[in-house]
Amino acid sequence: MRGFASFLPVVAALTVISAFPAQAGLTFTFTDPTDIQTTAPQAYAGFVKAGQVWSNLLTDNVNINLQIGFQPLGPNIIAETGSSYVLMDYLLLYLGLAFDQRSPFDVQAVNSLPFDVGVPALMNLTAENGGSLTPYLDDDLSDNNTLLYATSANTKALLPRDFLEQVLPDILDPTHVDAYIAFSSELPFDFDPSDGIDPGTLDFVGSAVHEIGHALGFDSGVDILDYYSPPNFADAFSEDEFPMSPIDFFRYSKESAEMGVLDWTADTRDKYFSIDGGVTAIAPFATGTDHGDGDQASHWKYRRRNKFGIMDPYGHLGEAGKVSDNDLIALDVIGWDAVPEPSAFYLLGGGLVSLAWLRRRRAL
Numbered sequence: 450m451r452g453f454a455s456f457l458p459v460v461a462a463l464t465v466i467s468a469f470p471a472q473a474g475l476t477f478t479f480t481d482p483t484d485i486q487t488t489a490p491q492a493y494a495g496f497v498k499a500g501q502v503w504s505n506l507l508t509d510n511v512n513i514n515l516q517i518g519f520q521p522l523g524p525n526i527i528a529e530t531g532s533s534y535v536l537m538d539y540l541l542l543y544l545g546l547a548f549d550q551r552s553p554f555d556v557q558a559v560n561s562l563p564f565d566v567g568v569p570a571l572m573n574l575t576a577e578n579g580g581s582l583t584p585y586l587d588d589d590l591s592d593n594n595t596l597l598y599a600t601s602a603n604t605k606a607l608l609p610r611d612f613l614e615q616v617l618p619d620i621l622d623p624t625h626v627d628a629y630i631a632f633s634s635e636l637p638f639d640f641d642p643s644d645g646i647d648p649g650t651l652d653f654v655g656s657a658v659h660e661i662g663h664a665l666g667f668d669s670g671v672d673i674l675d676y677y678s679p680p681n682f683a684d685a686f687s688e689d690e691f692p693m694s695p696i697d698f699f700r701y702s703k704e705s706a707e708m709g710v711l712d713w714t715a716d717t718r719d720k721y722f723s724i725d726g727g728v729t730a731i732a733p734f735a736t737g738t739d740h741g742d743g744d745q746a747s748h749w750k751y752r753r754r755n756k757f758g759i760m761d762p763y764g765h766l767g768e769a770g771k772v773s774d775n776d777l778i779a780l781d782v783i784g785w786d787a788v789p790e791p792s793a794f795y796l797l798g799g800g801l802v803s804l805a806w807l808r809r810r811r812a813l
């Protein structure tokens with residue numbers, strides 16, 4: 450009798466878990482200051498669906514607070530977004546990742562990082578090289594090598610909760626907004642991807658999945674360097690004005706890999722995502738709006754067909770965005786507990802990876 454009684458709650462718990470698998474891990478809270486839930490219910494539902502896409506793929510037990518909007522944003526503006534950031538020591542990123550190893554990708558990624566106070570890298574466009582495009586080796590372990598900016602959402606996934614409660618309680622507060630995302634209400638969106646994306650419309654849910662991906666940490670400090678440098682600014686800034694993002698610790702070029710260092714330059718040379726010290730390219734990155742290929746470095750390289758992932762720089766009319774293994778591996782190795790498709794594991798065997806380095810343009 451006693452045994453039977455204690456058995457019942459287990460059955461009940463299992464029922465709940467199987468009925469609501471998304472509730473086991475990553476959850477989203479939506480802050481809706483302009484009440485789009487009433488004024489634009491399709492957009493509100495689209496944001497919720499986009500959150501569910503990530504909840505089904507990432508299993509960290511964290512809640513992310515997104516402030517959402519859907520309103521006129523002015524001509525040619527699709528979305529306005531921004532994230533909250535945490536400035537942290539490289540060593541804290543390293544230790545966070547070392548204690549958060551749950552996948553073969555995580556293990557390989559941590560092994561590729563130095564257990565040190567900082568990381569050397571190729572840089573350019575700084576005061577240290579006279580603002581020149583020519584790359585130089587920055588191995589002085591100054592602030593830009595030892596500090597980084599992680600989004601607060603990324604930080605929640607990276608560091609243990611009890612540590613955050615002690616050191617960063619602010620980002621756990623229910624009123625803390627991890628990111629805000631507003632889409633223009635003046636564009637032709639298709640809000641329901643379940644029956645395909647209508648010709649001439651943009652995939653709202655896929656676009657929201659993309660923007661949430663930036664908030665989760667798919668982000669590059671190279672974009673700051675790319676913009677805040679000559680010729681936009683006559684005088685180049687010191688390299689220490691340019692802290693990197695977690696994904697930048699897996700950013701390489703052929704030239705930097707040969708030197709055994711990362712590539713944090715903004716220029717047109719090919720850059721790629723690698724978790725084994727630059728030996729294997731998993732996917733190429735975009736290289737910068739001003740000094741690179743024309744696209745923000747916080748994305749995969751643009752490819753018209755067979756996109757490298759949802760973090761492609763552009764959404765196209767009539768096309769559904771889809772999260773790829775590349776997207777999941779990138780988030781996995783910066784602190785998320787990802788659930789990649791089995792096919793992703795072939796990447797570890799090497800050999801399967803051959804990349805087309807395309808240069809083309811345009812659209813999110």
Ligand SMILES: [Ca+2]
Pocket residue numbers: 587588589590591592593594688689
């Ligand atoms: Ca430096």
Ligand SMILES: [Ca+2]
Pocket residue numbers: 639640641642643644645646647
């Ligand atoms: Ca549709």
Ligand SMILES: [Ca+2]
Pocket residue numbers: 549550551552555780781782783784785786787
């Ligand atoms: Ca992981």
Ligand SMILES: [Ca+2]
Pocket residue numbers: 509549606607784785786
């Ligand atoms: Ca994690």
Ligand SMILES: [Zn+2]
Pocket residue numbers: 659660663747748761762813
């Ligand atoms: Zn983007």
